[in-house]
Amino acid sequence: MVGNISDEEFTQFRDLIYEASGINFTTSNRSILESRLRERLRSSGSDNLSEYYRRIKREPEELKVLLDTVTTNLTRFFRNTAHIQAFEHAILPDLVEHKRRTGGQSLRMWSAGCSTGEEPYTMAMVARELVPSTIKISITASDISLKSLMVGRQGLYPENRVDHVPEKYLKKYFTKKPSGYQINQDIMDMVTFDYHNLKNDSGLRDLDVVFCRNVLIYFDETAQRNAVERFWDTMGRYSYLFIGHSESLFGMNTQFEFYRTDWASVYRKKLV
Numbered sequence: 238m239v240g241n242i243s244d245e246e247f248t249q250f251r252d253l254i255y256e257a258s259g260i261n262f263t264t265s266n267r268s269i270l271e272s273r274l275r276e277r278l279r280s281s282g283s284d285n286l287s288e289y290y291r292r293i294k295r296e297p298e299e300l301k302v303l304l305d306t307v308t309t310n311l312t313r314f315f316r317n318t319a320h321i322q323a324f325e326h327a328i329l330p331d332l333v334e335h336k337r338r339t340g341g342q343s344l345r346m347w348s349a350g351c352s353t354g355e356e357p358y359t360m361a362m363v364a365r366e367l368v369p370s371t372i373k374i375s376i377t378a379s380d381i382s383l384k385s386l387m388v389g390r391q392g393l394y395p396e397n398r399v400d401h402v403p404e405k406y407l408k409k410y411f412t413k414k415p416s417g418y419q420i421n422q423d424i425m426d427m428v429t430f431d432y433h434n435l436k437n438d439s440g441l442r443d444l445d446v447v448f449c450r451n452v453l454i455y456f457d458e459t460a461q462r463n464a465v466e467r468f469w470d471t472m473g474r475y476s477y478l479f480i481g482h483s484e485s486l487f488g489m490n491t492q493f494e495f496y497r498t499d500w501a502s503v504y505r506k507k508l509v
């Protein structure tokens with residue numbers, strides 16, 4: 238059992254986690270990091286933090302497990318109704334029209350920091366309803382939480398997790414099983430789950446839509462700016478970026494512009 242965590246140990250792990258992921262623990266959320274470190278130490282069988290720190294240095298895989306432990310994976314289907322409505326009533330129709338004008342045959346999207354999959358599956362279901370079948374829809378869903386990615390890949394959610402799914406979608410895109418609600422195969426086939434750390438370039442290019450909601454809040458300003466610059470590289474000339482409603486690019490001096498819809502404001506690449 239670990240006792241109090243010293244200032245030195247806190248700094249050591251805070252720096253390690255920040256360097257590895259951009260996630261920024263400050264003195265005001267120190268207690269969260271402390272309790273998650275305790276949790277990991279208990280299950281890893283290490284005796285104390287300095288031994289555990291040395292172990293991480295020896296075993297890079299253990300760093301991944303630690304990152305998984307310190308992330309907050311809270312999410313839900315159809316999260317932030319205003320965003321989903323903007324996606325459904327403004328962004329997707331506009332992109333479909335753009336594809337029609339330009340002869341585009343695919344719609345490529347990314348849920349960056351997808352947690353357990355509710356966000357990319359919401360994107361998939363809404364797009365499936367609206368986008369003509371002549372356009373192929375593909376969604377990359379990525380996260381650094383391996384546990385969350387496993388849940389997403391399974392696509393099976395307990396009853397209380399589908400609370401926010403509108404009845405029409407629940408009926409059409411899920412199958413009731415004894416252990417919960419299973420996303421139907423045609424929707425699962427639209428989503429590819431992938432381990433990806435937003436510290437690095439994803440290699441994705443020419444995307445039409447990027448959702449990165451409720452992820453940047455855990456980063457400091459530098460890590461936020463770096464992530465947003467990388468989003469820019471992944472996006473096509475005519476494309477949209479959704480970030481969380483409590484997140485903003487204000488003051489970041491990016492090349493994105495604010496795009497107001499009747500439902501919510503999102504960002505898009507400045508049209509030149």
Ligand SMILES: C[S@@+](CC[C@H](N)C(=O)[O-])C[C@H]1O[C@@H](n2cnc3c(N)ncnc32)[C@H](O)[C@@H]1O
Nearest residue numbers: 258308310312350352380381382434435450451
């Ligand atoms: C609060 S959840 C948000 C899930 C979803 N986007 C939503 O809005 O409902 C934040 C997710 O970001 C992931 N995350 C945090 N830092 C990350 C990083 N450096 N790279 C990739 N994912 C990260 C966490 O593992 C977690 O699953």
